[in-house]
Amino acid sequence: MYRIGATTMKRSFVDLHLSPTLLELNKVFNFIKKAKMLGYDLIGFSTNISSDKTKIEAIKNYCRETEIDFVSRIDLNPKNRIDLKSQLRKVRRKYEIICVKCKTKEVSRQAARDRRVDLLNFPLLHFRNRFFDRSEAVLASNSLAALEIDVNPLLVQEGPSRVRLLSFLRRETAIAKDFHIPIVLSSGATKTALLRKPREIAALLYLIDLDEPSALDTISNNPNSIVARNREKLNSSFIAPGIRIIKEGKS
Numbered sequence: 001m002y003r004i005g006a007t008t009m010k011r012s013f014v015d016l017h018l019s020p021t022l023l024e025l026n027k028v029f030n031f032i033k034k035a036k037m038l039g040y041d042l043i044g045f046s047t048n049i050s051s052d053k054t055k056i057e058a059i060k061n062y063c064r065e066t067e068i069d070f071v072s073r074i075d076l077n078p079k080n081r082i083d084l085k086s087q088l089r090k091v092r093r094k095y096e097i098i099c100v101k102c103k104t105k106e107v108s109r110q111a112a113r114d115r116r117v118d119l120l121n122f123p124l125l126h127f128r129n130r131f132f133d134r135s136e137a138v139l140a141s142n143s144l145a146a147l148e149i150d151v152n153p154l155l156v157q158e159g160p161s162r163v164r165l166l167s168f169l170r171r172e173t174a175i176a177k178d179f180h181i182p183i184v185l186s187s188g189a190t191k192t193a194l195l196r197k198p199r200e201i202a203a204l205l206y207l208i209d210l211d212e213p214s215a216l217d218t219i220s221n222n223p224n225s226i227v228a229r230n231r232e233k234l235n236s237s238f239i240a241p242g243i244r245i246i247k248e249g250k251s
Contacts, residue, residue, distance in 0.1 A: 011216060013198035014223040016044040016073060016097060016119070017150060017186030022055050029062050030192050036068045038197045042227065044073035044097055049087070071227050073097040075121070081110040088116045096230045099148060105131045112139035118226050119148040119184060124165060125157070132172045137179040146226060147176050149218075150188025151201045170208040177214075184226070185218035 018031050022045065035043050043063070047056060056072070063070035074095045078084035084100065084107055091098060099119035102108035108131040111117045120140065122130045132147060140147070153165060176183050185205065189195050198219050205215040 011220040012041040014042045015187050017188050019046040019190050034192045042069035044071040071096045075099045077101045081106050092116045112136050115143045117145045120145050121148045124153045137175045140181050141179040146182035146184045148184045152188035173208050182222040183218045184223045
C-alpha cells in the first residue's frame with residue numbers, strides 16, 4: 001500500500017458521513033473530539049427526517065465549541081421516484097447536504113438526474129443493488145450529484161466479500177472518472193474505533209486505482225466544493241449561480 005505523505009500541500013479535510021446513533025450525545029461528542037484530533041476540519045452526521053432537531057442543534061453547538069465546522073446532512077430513503085420527489089421538496093432548503101440512499105434502480109436513476117441531490121450512496125455489500133453504471137453516470141453528469149463511497153466496509157470486511165466489493169468499487173470509480181463525476185470518500189463510521197486519519201483512508205484508494213491527487217480530492221476538494229456551493233445557495237442574498245444581492249435599495 002502506498003503512503004500519502006505529509007509533504008503534500010495543506011488541505012482542508014472532510015468527513016461528511018459520521019453515523020453514530022444520535023440518541024446518546026456523549027458518544028456523539030466523542031466522535032467530534034476524535035475527528036478533530038485526527039485532523040478533520042469539517043464533519044457531517046447522518047440524520048433523517050425524524051431525527052431530533054434539538055439533538056442536532058446540540059451537536060452543532062458542540063462542534064462550534066470544538067472549533068470544527070459542522071455541515072447539516074440528511075439521508076433520504078425513498079421507496080420510489082414519487083416518494084423521492086416529495087421528500088426533496090420538503091428538505092432542500094433545510095439542509096446543506098442531501099444524500100439519497102439508492103436501494104432501487106428507479107430511485108437511483110431519479111436521484112442521479114435531480115439537481116437537488118448532492119450525494120448518491122449505494123448499499124456497499126448488497127451487490128445486486130449497486131446501480132451505478134454508465135447509464136446512471138450519464139444522468140449524474142448532467143446534474144450536480146457526486147458518488148459517495150463509505151470506507152467503513154473496506155476496514156471491516158475480509159475474504160471474498162472484500163475482494164468483490166473492491167471489484168465493484170474499481171469499476172464504479174472508473175465510470176465516475178470517465179464522466180467527470182466527483183467522488184466523495186466518507187467514513188460511514190458507527191464507532192469511534194473505525195475513524196482514521198484522512199491520509200490513511202485516502203491511501204486505501206490505491207486499491208481501486210485512484211492516484212494520490214485524486215484520492216486526496218475525495219476527502220478535501222470534492223466535498224468542500226459541494227458544501228461551499230450549497231451554502232451559497234442557502235444564503236439569503238443568493239439569486240442564481242454568480243449572482244448575489246449586495247445591497248437592497250429603497251423602492
